[in-house]
Amino acid sequence: MPFFKVASNTVVLVDDASGTARALTAFIDTVGGIGKQTAQLDVTSFADSAERIIAGIEESAEVTLSGPWSDSGTGVDAYLPALVGTIQTIAVSPAGTGAGARKITGEFLCLSYKVNMAVKGQVTWESRHKLDGTLNGTGTN
Amino acid sequence: MPFRSVSVVRFHFGGYDPGIQTTDVAITLGMDSLDPTAIVDVAERVLAGVRNDLCTWTGLFSDTAKALSSAAALVGTGTHAISVHIGTTTGDIAYLGTAFLLRQPRSMNIRELVREEAVFGMGGVWTRGVVLYSQTQATGSATGGAVDGTASSTAGGTYNVHVMQVNTGTLNVIWEHSATAGGTGVYTVLASANITTVTGTVFAVGSGTSIFQFVRHRHTNTVATGTFDIAAGFSRA
Numbered sequence: 566m567p568f569f570k571v572a573s574n575t576v577v578l579v580d581d582a583s584g585t586a587r588a589l590t591a592f593i594d595t596v597g598g599i600g601k602q603t604a605q606l607d608v609t610s611f612a613d614s615a616e617r618i619i620a621g622i623e624e625s626a627e628v629t630l631s632g633p634w635s636d637s638g639t640g641v642d643a644y645l646p647a648l649v650g651t652i653q654t655i656a657v658s659p660a661g662t663g664a665g666a667r668k669i670t671g672e673f674l675c676l677s678y679k680v681n682m683a684v685k686g687q688v689t690w691e692s693r694h695k696l697d698g699t700l701n702g703t704g705t706n
Numbered sequence: 707m708p709f710r711s712v713s714v715v716r717f718h719f720g721g722y723d724p725g726i727q728t729t730d731v732a733i734t735l736g737m738d739s740l741d742p743t744a745i746v747d748v749a750e751r752v753l754a755g756v757r758n759d760l761c762t763w764t765g766l767f768s769d770t771a772k773a774l775s776s777a778a779a780l781v782g783t784g785t786h787a788i789s790v791h792i793g794t795t796t797g798d799i800a801y802l803g804t805a806f807l808l809r810q811p812r813s814m815n816i817r818e819l820v821r822e823e824a825v826f827g828m829g830g831v832w833t834r835g836v837v838l839y840s841q842t843q844a845t846g847s848a849t850g851g852a853v854d855g856t857a858s859s860t861a862g863g864t865y866n867v868h869v870m871q872v873n874t875g876t877l878n879v880i881w882e883h884s885a886t887a888g889g890t891g892v893y894t895v896l897a898s899a900n901i902t903t904v905t906g907t908v909f910a911v912g913s914g915t916s917i918f919q920f921v922r923h924r925h926t927n928t929v930a931t932g933t934f935d936i937a938a939g940f941s942r943a
Contacts, residue, residue: 624750696752
């Protein structure tokens with residue numbers, strides 16, 4: 566079934582505070598919530614026997630990134646603390662960066678960068694990013 | 707890829723070292739988002755609001771002197787130094803700041819350990835820095851390793867130092883910097899203080915004053931038999 570994709574091929578690029586795309590793939594084990602979503606507007610009237618809806622504007626999706634924390638000079642902790650409160654490009658290639666492979670991109674406001682430390686575990690991190698404008702969900706590498 | 711086990715993490719607040727009772731710590735560098743979407747937009751827009759950094763801590767109740775349980779007297783007493791060291795070696799990453807201890811609720815349920823949480827209000831934002839020194843049961847005097855900041859800066863910086871145990875004597879903690887390399891450099895004092903009781907202190911250098919390329923912690927102990935627990939971190943603005 567070659568049309569299914571293993572997430573281990575996923576590539577995530579996040580622009581740093583200077584606008585340079587940084588490959589953070591090696592520090593990420595989960596990408597959550599990336600994809601287009603739209604508001605629905607209810608246009609049901611007395612004349613309808615069933616609910617009717619139309620599409621509203623594209624909603625600002627919240628994307629989460631997370632993984633094992635590292636103090637690598639090219640890792641998440643080197644870049645993400647400076648991104649909080651700024652809008653940067655995030656590009657996710659779910660099935661790798663081969664020619665023609667899907668590439669999802671958007672401009673995201675970094676809402677938070679969090680470092681979690683729980684007993685018996687490893688140090689982990691997570692960040693939240695809120696889409697500004699439209700998501701390009703049909704791009705390719 | 708130097709990933710880290712939580713066992714190397716050290717959390718300090720004021721003069722307290724709750725490592726033996728801590729089960730969870732989380733630090734958040736956060737930002738509110740505002741909605742400037744107008745009718746001409748085909749998609750929602752977002753704008754950054756104000757910073758809302760956080761620190762949450764949970765653990766087991768302990769009545770040892772260094773435990774955060776003993777810090778209840780600090781509730782509502784203004785800001786105190788707060789530091790999270792992700793490692794104990796000079797140069798490891800540290801997050802530093804000041805925080806209010808807002809409340810310390812405990813929960814007791816039959817057949818379970820007494821649990822505790824601490825809720826902090828950050829007195830500003832977390833700054834990312836490095837561990838300068840971390841030592842328990844320190845005796846005598848010592849000089850920490852030098853941290854290379856790659857260049858001098860006039861943007862300012864802070865030095866968070868926590869002294870969590872004092873067994874007689876006076877500890878003079880010294881924040882030093884040098885323009886020349888490592889341990890052979892000529893170091894001058896940025897700030898110093900005499901410590902006679904458990905405390906957490908933040909020294910700050912404002913913008914316009916140089917902090918040279920190399921920075922280190924040093925301390926001298928006036929009583930040879932005295933022991934101290936010390937943790938120090940540094941961040942450039």
